[in-house]
Amino acid sequence: xxxxSQHPSWVICKSxxxxxxxxxxxxxxxxxMFWYRQxxxxxxxxxxxxxxxxxxxxxxxxxxxxxxxxxxxxxxSTLTVTSAHPEDSSFYICSAFMDSNSYGYTFxxxxxLTVV
Amino acid sequence: xQEVTQIPAALSVPEGENLVLNCSxxxxxxxxxxxxxxxxxxxxxxxxxxxxxxxxQTSGRLNASLDKSSGRSTLYIAASQPGDSATYLxxxxxxxxxxxxxxxxxxxx
Numbered sequence: 001x002x003x004x005s006q007h008p009s010w011v012i013c014k015s016x017x018x019x020x021x022x023x024x025x026x027x028x029x030x031x032x033m034f035w036y037r038q039x040x041x042x043x044x045x046x047x048x049x050x051x052x053x054x055x056x057x058x059x060x061x062x063x064x065x066x067x068x069x070x071x072x073x074x075x076x077s078t079l080t081v082t083s084a085h086p087e088d089s090s091f092y093i094c095s096a097f098m099d100s101n102s103y104g105y106t107f108x109x110x111x112x113l114t115v116v
Numbered sequence: 117x118q119e120v121t122q123i124p125a126a127l128s129v130p131e132g133e134n135l136v137l138n139c140s141x142x143x144x145x146x147x148x149x150x151x152x153x154x155x156x157x158x159x160x161x162x163x164x165x166x167x168x169x170x171x172x173q174t175s176g177r178l179n180a181s182l183d184k185s186s187g188r189s190t191l192y193i194a195a196s197q198p199g200d201s202a203t204y205l206x207x208x209x210x211x212x213x214x215x216x217x218x219x220x221x222x223x224x225x
Binding site for chain 2: 049
């Protein structure tokens with residue numbers, strides 16, 4: 001089956017620093033990857049869609065200069081939270097899509113970010 | 117734009133009951149539909165995937181149906197157990213997945 005590895009699973013950082021989260025598809029090539037954010041007791045909100053080798057498409061209200069997404073290969077996408085603030089503390093989760101109906105979307109295990 | 121509604125928002129029932137969770141979505145141009153469960157503070161666990169050409173899928177005590185044309189899916193849980201307590205998310209898969217708010221399920225021992 002399709003497996004997506006997300007790292008780190010949790011991270012604590014100081015305000016003003018940047019944090020990078022990695023999302024890797026381990027046994028398939030992902031044409032598209034997605035990044036979601038989930039605040040406590042709320043649903044997952046789509047932040048952005050990234051295709052390999054092109055700029056990410058951000059959802060309305062998501063600051064592209066704050067949440068930098070790089071999709072340099074068909075197996076790796078990264079989300080960098082720049083100049084983090086306490087309000088950026090959240091659960092971030094990625095999803096990868098292979099161009100096949102059999103796998104659908106596969107999700108990483110998520111990253112809990114706490115900014116202090 | 118896809119909008120997903122899940123009913124009920126929350127459900128608390130005694131152990132052993134059979135349950136029905138409902139999902140409706142506005143854009144029927146989907147490839148598949150997945151049902152996930154999410155435990156508090158955790159990621160998503162895929163339960164069932166129904167391809168758009170299928171009408172239902174079964175896994176153990178779980179059965180999910182899909183009526184793509186009407187934008188509806190149902191998750192049926194038989195003989196519920198306390199371990200089934202979680203939030204259940206319906207995910208219609210088009211060019212992206214937009215999640216609804218889910219159904220918070222609590223099974224009482």
